[in-house]
Amino acid sequence: MPFDMSVIYPWFFRLLLIAGSLCTVLFILKRIRHAKIQIEDSIFWFIFSGLLLLLSLFPQIAYWVAARLGFISPINVVYLAIIFLLLIKQFFMSVRLSQMDSKIKALTQKVALNEEKIERDRRDD
DSSP states (O other), X not given: OOOOGGGHHHHHHHHHHHHHHHHHHHHHHHHHHTTOSOHHHHHHHHHHHHHHXXXXXXXXXXXXXXXXXTOSOHHHHHHHHHHHHHHHHHHHHHHXXXXXXXXXXXXXXXXXXXXXXXXXXXHHO
């Protein structure tokens, strides 16, 4: 009698998701400890990792949401949720990047004006 691999696959992928979630948390904690990531940014990744862990521990959630929203497969709900969350993160990162770009531009102009003033003061002396 051959061994049925279909019994192993769901558990293997669940364990893989759990390990991936825990590795993400450990990686973020390491980055925070070495001051390579801001606390505000890490909160998103902790929540994201927590949601993946929740779905890996309780896959019935994906089945329930898929049935309520009319999806054919629960994995489509998971993919849609991940894509949606990452798009939101990307949008907020773009907003922050635009704000920082404006601040850098203003700061560069102030530095240029200060350097010009210092140069003018030297010529006057």
